[in-house]
Amino acid sequence: MRGDIWLALEIIGAIGLFITERHTHGSSILSALSCVARTISCHVAALITSAVLYRLSPLHPLAKFPGPLINRITSLKLVQIVASGKRYEIINDLHKRYGVAVRTGPNTISLNSHDAILPIYASASAWDKSDAYQLGLIPGTGLFFIRDRKSHDYRRRHYWAPSLTNDAIVSYTPMINRRTNNLLEALANRREDGIVDVSLALNHWTHDVTGELVFGDSYWENFCKNGDHKGMVDSAITETIVFEILGEAPSLFNVLWWFPTTKALRTMDDCAEVALKQRRHIGSQSKDMMTYLLSEVPSPAPKLPDSHLRQEAIIAIQAGTNGISAAITFAFFFLASNPEIYARLKIEIKDFFPDFDGSEIFDGKMVEKLPYLNAVAEESLRLGAPLGSFPRTTPKGGAYIAGQYIPEGTIVGVPAWAQLISEENFYPHPESFIPERWLPGGLGPGSRCDKNAIMTFSHGPFGCMGKQFAHLEMRLVLVKTLLRYDFKFAPDFDSVKFLAGVKNMRVTSFGYPLRLQVTF
Ligand code: HEM
Numbered sequence: 001m002r003g004d005i006w007l008a009l010e011i012i013g014a015i016g017l018f019i020t021e022r023h024t025h026g027s028s029i030l031s032a033l034s035c036v037a038r039t040i041s042c043h044v045a046a047l048i049t050s051a052v053l054y055r056l057s058p059l060h061p062l063a064k065f066p067g068p069l070i071n072r073i074t075s076l077k078l079v080q081i082v083a084s085g086k087r088y089e090i091i092n093d094l095h096k097r098y099g100v101a102v103r104t105g106p107n108t109i110s111l112n113s114h115d116a117i118l119p120i121y122a123s124a125s126a127w128d129k130s131d132a133y134q135l136g137l138i139p140g141t142g143l144f145f146i147r148d149r150k151s152h153d154y155r156r157r158h159y160w161a162p163s164l165t166n167d168a169i170v171s172y173t174p175m176i177n178r179r180t181n182n183l184l185e186a187l188a189n190r191r192e193d194g195i196v197d198v199s200l201a202l203n204h205w206t207h208d209v210t211g212e213l214v215f216g217d218s219y220w221e222n223f224c225k226n227g228d229h230k231g232m233v234d235s236a237i238t239e240t241i242v243f244e245i246l247g248e249a250p251s252l253f254n255v256l257w258w259f260p261t262t263k264a265l266r267t268m269d270d271c272a273e274v275a276l277k278q279r280r281h282i283g284s285q286s287k288d289m290m291t292y293l294l295s296e297v298p299s300p301a302p303k304l305p306d307s308h309l310r311q312e313a314i315i316a317i318q319a320g321t322n323g324i325s326a327a328i329t330f331a332f333f334f335l336a337s338n339p340e341i342y343a344r345l346k347i348e349i350k351d352f353f354p355d356f357d358g359s360e361i362f363d364g365k366m367v368e369k370l371p372y373l374n375a376v377a378e379e380s381l382r383l384g385a386p387l388g389s390f391p392r393t394t395p396k397g398g399a400y401i402a403g404q405y406i407p408e409g410t411i412v413g414v415p416a417w418a419q420l421i422s423e424e425n426f427y428p429h430p431e432s433f434i435p436e437r438w439l440p441g442g443l444g445p446g447s448r449c450d451k452n453a454i455m456t457f458s459h460g461p462f463g464c465m466g467k468q469f470a471h472l473e474m475r476l477v478l479v480k481t482l483l484r485y486d487f488k489f490a491p492d493f494d495s496v497k498f499l500a501g502v503k504n505m506r507v508t509s510f511g512y513p514l515r516l517q518v519t520f
Pocket residue numbers: 143144145156160316319320321323324325327381385386388390391455456457458461462463464465466467469470
C-alpha cells in the first residue's frame with residue numbers, strides 16, 4: 001500500500017477512535033487522547049516488530065544472503081547511505097566484507113558480478129526498473145521513469161530516438177562548438193588572480209548546451225555569460241538528489257511528497273511548464289529534441305499530453321547536464337594531477353591542430369581521430385562520472401544470476417563503481433587514472449581493460465541515449481580548451497579535500513570546487 005494512504009488511514013482510524021471514546025464511552029479529552037496514543041503506539045509497534053522479525057527470519061526469501069543487520073531490517077539505512085553521497089564507496093566496502101551478493105536492504109540485493117550485467121541490463125529480456133524510479137506522486141511520466149519495458153520501448157523509439165541519431169548529432173555539432181566558445185570566454189572572464197572554479201563553469205556550460213539541444217536555437221539562457229542568478233542549475237541538481245535518496249524508500253517518498261522536502265520536484269515541474277510555453281511560443285529554426293517530443297514532425301505516435309512533456313523536458317535537461325560536466329571536471333582534475341599525461345595530451349592536440357586557437361568549428365570526425373584524447377576521455381568517464389544504483393526487479397519465477405538464485409520481486413542492482421574499479425575488469429591499478437590502458441596493447445601482457453564492465457552509461461534498453469553526444473562534448477571541450485589555455489591547480493588547491501568533498505547521488509556535487517590556474 002502507498003505510504004501516504006497508509007498514514008492517512010492511520011490518522012482517520014485515530015480520529016474515529018477519539019470520537020468513539022468521547023461520545024460512546026463519555027471519556028474526557030485527555031483520557032480519549034491517551035487511549036488513542038496507546039492504541040496507535042501498540043499498533044505501530046506490532047507492525048514494526050512483525051516486519052523486523054519476518055525480515056530477519058529464515059522464512060524471508062532473502063534470508064540466505066549476507067548483509068549488515070540494520071540493512072536487512074530497514075530500507076532507511078539505504079536512504080542514509082545514499083544521502084551520505086558516498087554510496088559507491090560504502091557498497092564497494094560491503095562487497096569486500098560479505099562477497100559477491102549482499103543484502104543491502106530488506107528486499108534489495110547488490111550483485112557485484114560482471115556476469116550479472118548482461119542478463120539484468122543488456123539482454124533482450126533485460127529486467128524492468130524497480131519502484132525506485134517512481135518520481136513521488138508527480139502527474140505524468142517521462143522516459144527515464146517508465147518502469148515496464150513495453151511502454152518504455154515505445155516512448156524511447158517514437159519520441160526520443162529520432163533526436164539522438166548519428167545525423168541529428170552531426171547537426172548539433174556547430175551549436176556545441178558555439179556554446180563551448182562561450183565557455184572559453186567564461187574561463188578567461190571569470191579569472192580572479194588567474195584562478196577559475198572550473199567545476200562551476202562546466203556546470204553552467206553544460207546547461208547552455210543541453211538547453212539549446214532541448215529547446216532549440218532560440219534557447220534564452222546563457223549561464224556561461226550571466227551565471228545562474230535564478231538558481232536553476234542548483235534546482236536541477238537538488239531534484240535529482242531528492243529522487244535518488246527517497247527512491248530507496250518509495251513509501252516514505254509518498255508520505256514526504258506532501259511536505260516541503262520534495263518541493264524541488266514541483267519547482268522543476270513548474271519551470272518545465274514555463275519552458276514549454278516559451279518553446280511553443282518562440283519555436284526553433286533548427287530541429288531540436290522538442291521537435292520530436294512535441295510531434296512537430298509527422299509521426300505514427302500520438303501527441304504526448306503536457307504532464308508527460310514536462311517530465312520529458314526535465315529528463316532531457318537532467319540527463320544531459322551534470323553527468324558530462326562532472327566527467328569533464330574529473331578529466332581536468334586527473335590531468336592537473338598527472339603532468340606527464342597532461343603534456344602528452346597537449347602535444348597530441350597541438351600536433352593535430354597546429355594553427356588552431358580553439359575557436360574553430362570542430363566536427364566529430366576531426367576529434368575522434370586522436371588516440372590519446374580518446375583514451376583520456378574513456379578513462380575520465382570510467383573514474384569520473386556520476387553513478388546511480390540502477391535497481392531492477394527480478395522477473396516472475398525468479399532468476400539464476402552469477403551462480404545465485406534470486407527470488408522473484410527482489411530489487412537487484414549491479415554496483416557500478418565496484419565494477420569500474422574491479423581488478424577483474426581493469427588491471428593493473430584499477431583505481432588509478434592511466435589512459436594508456438585504453439590504447440592498443442593496454443598496460444602490457446596480462447593487463448585487462450574490459451569495455452563491457454563500463455557501467456558509466458548503463459547498458460541495454462534502459463541505457464543512456466546520449467552516450468555518443470556525451471563523448472563528442474568531452475572531446476570538443478578538451479580539444480578547444482587545451483588549444484587555448486594551459487591549466488594547473490591553484491597554488492592553495494588541496495586534492496585530498498577535493499576528493500573528500502565529492503558527493504555522488506546520481507549527480508555529482510563538488511563540496512570543494514576544482515579551482516585551476518588558467519593561463520594563455
Ligand atoms: C557523461 C555523461 C552521461 C552519463 C554518465 C550518463 C549516464 C546515464 C545512465 C547511467 C543512464 C541510465 C540510468 C538508469 O538506468 O538508472 C542514462 C540514461 C539516459 N541518458 Fe545519459 N548520461 C550522460 C549524458 C547524457 C546526455 C548528454 C544525454 C542526452 C543528450 C543523455 C540522455 C539520457 C537519456 C535520455 C537516458 C534515459 C534512457 C532511458 O530511460 O531509456 N545522457 N544516462
